[in-house]
Amino acid sequence: MSRGYNFSAGPAALPEAVLRRAQAELLEWDGVSASVMEVSHRGKDFMAMAQRAEADLRSLMTIPSNYHVLFLQGGATQHFAQIPMNIARRDERADYVVSGDWGEKAVREAGPMVKVHVAATSAANAHTAPPPRDTWDLDPHAAYVHYTPNETIRGVEFMDVPDVGDVPLVADFSSSILSHPVDVSKFGLIYAGAQKNIGAAGLVVVIVRDDLLARSPKDIPKIFSYAEHAANGSLLNTPNTFGWYLSGLVFEWIRDNGGVAEMARRNQAKADMLYGYIDGSGFYRNPVDPAARSRMNVPFTLPDAQLDAAFLRESHDAGLLALKGHKLVGGMRASIYNAMPIEGVRALVDFMRDFARRNG
Amino acid sequence: MSRGYNFSAGPAALPEAVLRRAQAELLEWDGVSASVMEVSHRGKDFMAMAQRAEADLRSLMTIPSNYHVLFLQGGATQHFAQIPMNIARRDERADYVVSGDWGEKAVREAGPMVKVHVAATSAANAHTAPPPRDTWDLDPHAAYVHYTPNETIRGVEFMDVPDVGDVPLVADFSSSILSHPVDVSKFGLIYAGAQKNIGAAGLVVVIVRDDLLARSPKDIPKIFSYAEHAANGSLLNTPNTFGWYLSGLVFEWIRDNGGVAEMARRNQAKADMLYGYIDGSGFYRNPVDPAARSRMNVPFTLPDAQLDAAFLRESHDAGLLALKGHKLVGGMRASIYNAMPIEGVRALVDFMRDFARRNG
Missing domain, CATH: 3.90.1150.10 (Aspartate Aminotransferase, domain 1)
Known part of the structure; x- marks a missing residue:
């Protein structure tokens, strides 16, 4: 038996060098006489690793200092709901630009949390191209504009970041984060499930501008609040420690390549x-x-x-x-x-x- | 360097045999020419493994057939909030018996989702013993009664399952699941973060009786609905696939021991x-x-x-x-x-x- 070329859409292939390193240190990690899975997320060894991973991601993506980087759970799907919960009021309008099936799912999950307005959709042409920018029905007072830069199922990608004026742009980068340079400063919030270009399933990275963090309401459970996660270094609960570690290895691999x-x-x-x-x-x-x-x-x-x-x-x-x-x-x-x-x-x-x- | 005896409270030590097996097949799992982290959660190989893990857990705990077993994300802390979201209305009362710091945290996170009533607490004696059963102020019409069978921080454990009549009993078994036989039929819902007795952080197991599943409201995002997760085999989003796999190895290890x-x-x-x-x-x-x-x-x-x-x-x-x-x-x-x-x-x-x- 040997490893094949794995074209899975996600969970997807990991760099073999990353898997080999994880394998080598699976029982004894970094001099701690235990697996990285077996140590406290509040201990100095894990915290140092976690901070290194964040620093590497910041460097790789040139993330400005007025953004927080969160390492959370629930996948992009949970954050379809958690994003409006954090950055909009229930009676506010949020504009969604739909260029595929994941955009449609984002609309469905956000529905109970905000007044979703589908500002544009390419459903009529079976999502074979994103809706042209000049057809988008945007409200300059919307809480945010959401889109999906790369749609995994039908293989449709925005080649440029759309200009939506002063309304915060929110993007589900699950399937294209780290695949090409992106100007993070054009976004209010970027999020991505890890299981395609970052690491393994069960981790989601949220990159959020500080003025949007300030919108997190006080009357929701803390565990759903981006502001609380940011204030607690994503350690509000026990994070997916192995997933976080693995993403750090992938960030190093990208840097070294x-x-x-x-x-x-x-x-x-x-x-x-x-x-x-x-x-x-x-x-x-x-x-x-x-x-x-x-x-x-x-x-x-x-x-x-x-x-x-x-x-x-x-x-x-x-x-x-x-x-x-x-x-x-x-x-x-x-x-x-x-x-x-x-x-x-x-x-x-x-x-x-x-x-x-x-x-x- | 060699592995030590690891007394971490969680993430905690895993059986060395489990780690060795995960290490051996980290790059090539079960004849699929890829890591278990690299395959689709909807593919037949992963689905077979996931179902085997559930069957093993059902067998180990003698879980009755009128309970669903869910493999979710967010840790116990997220489910402090998600449980009331699913099995109570916001204006209903839920009774909480507090015997330590995790019970207090459960109260805080549930607060925005249900009318939390602290039916009893051992805070006055620094949680050196659970509050005696005859002091609990329970409402027979409460949506549920919540308690923490084992409190990790102060080391306090209920030796028996308390009788709370017909009100569904909800228990955070994060630190004692699978450590001794438990009569599941006495509970409405059992949940446990995986990082102590099940596997690695980033996975939470929820065992829920079907009549409580029926309470999941229709107007919440699907991703938060236990009923939706149950109807979709915990594959509503991409689960923590490696965590699920690892828990399956631990279940096998318990069975074999x-x-x-x-x-x-x-x-x-x-x-x-x-x-x-x-x-x-x-x-x-x-x-x-x-x-x-x-x-x-x-x-x-x-x-x-x-x-x-x-x-x-x-x-x-x-x-x-x-x-x-x-x-x-x-x-x-x-x-x-x-x-x-x-x-x-x-x-x-x-x-x-x-x-x-x-x-x-």
Whole structure:
């Protein structure tokens, strides 16, 4: 048995060097004679590690000093609800720009907590491109504007940060954080589940501007308050300590591999290789507007869905894992996050070419 | 370097056999050519593992079929708030029996969600014994009665399940779940953070009777609804997949070591050895009513707090880790959960005896 190239959309492949290090120190971590999972989150060893991880993330993303970084639980889905709970009143309007299924889910979960207004949606064209900026119905008095920079299921990405004026911009970066440089100062709040580009499932990173922290109401349980988490270094409860540690290892790995700019260069090369092959193949097809094709998630279909089962079986046998598309879309999906080396994409393209030749 | 005996109150020691197995398969799990952290939570491999873990827990605890078992995030602290959100209306009364600091925290977090009534508290006697049952001011129409069977900080434990009539009994079993047999049918809801007797931090197990599930309101975000989690196999969002896996390994370890009854036998022997030595030492002291002394957490003080630093330094050098008491109590605390072998307690007692001799 050996490790394959893992195209899972999330939980997703981790850098092998990170897993090897975690494996080596799983029983005895950093000179403490115990696993990192077995030590107090309030002890000096864990706290030092946690602060190092935050400092590394701040450095990688050039996070300004007027933002707090929180390491929380509940995944992006919980924060669909927790964000309005913290930065809006229930009777306030919040504008949602929907470019895919995760945006729709954000709308549903936020619904009980704020007056959700869908300012724009690309549902009518099956989310094959984000809604054009000039069609967005924004309220300059909205509590915030929410969007999803990269939609994992249909593989649609905003290539630029939209200008929404003075209203705080809130972005679910779960599937594209750390994949390319982002100007954090353009956002009020950035959040991301860890299980794609940061680490393992069960951790969510929230980067929040201090003026929004001040909006956290006093009459909610403390455990839901971003302001309380910020004031307590994300140690209001016992955090996902192993997840936090693992994210720190991933941040080090990104730094040692040239930082986010180098990740972006590699990701662009991988995406160009895969989309280039698909478009020229005359066999596979990606339906997304070329100007909005995700650099992280590449869905594609075969000319005949009858071939899907054979494609999945044979690709798996070739060590190319988890290529089955999301059930809402069908076909295939290759997720090519930071941890996917270009060799993996090359192996996929080689397989696809061979499969097309044999079945074309 | 080698592993020490780890007396941390939580995150706490894991069985070494569990860590070794997790280490061995960290890069290639169960024939899937990837880490368990890298596979979809909706894939057949993960789902099979998750269902096996639940089945093992059901078997270990003899959980009746009219209870759901949920594997969630947020720790016990989040569920301090989420429990009333699910099983009470805001204008209903819920009775809280407080026997320590975690019970007090449960009261605080529940406060915004339900009319909290402190039915009894042992605060006046510094929580050295639970409030006697005949002093509890219970309302037969309360939404539920909440208590903390084992208080981690001061080491106070209920030895029996209190009778509260027909009102659903809700218990925070974070620090004593699986440490001795419990009649689940006496409870409406049992919950426990994983980081003491189940596995690693970032996972919480909720065992809830189906009639209470039916109380989950429809107008809250789905992600907070126990009924929605139950209907979706705890996969409403991406769960803490590694934590779930690790808990499954711990359940197997308990089963292979004789089950919960055998854990109880070992835990009683460890507790008897440690309390027996403390009481006869004429040097160390535990202030808790002997009838309510925790079998999991053993706080003790030295005759002079000036000796604390030397005790901590020397015990650490002897491979006895994390004995520092909680800041609210001072002194020392030895947490002796399931994963602590009796050899560890014997080594601790030997060290304590030697230290007392040299400093008495």
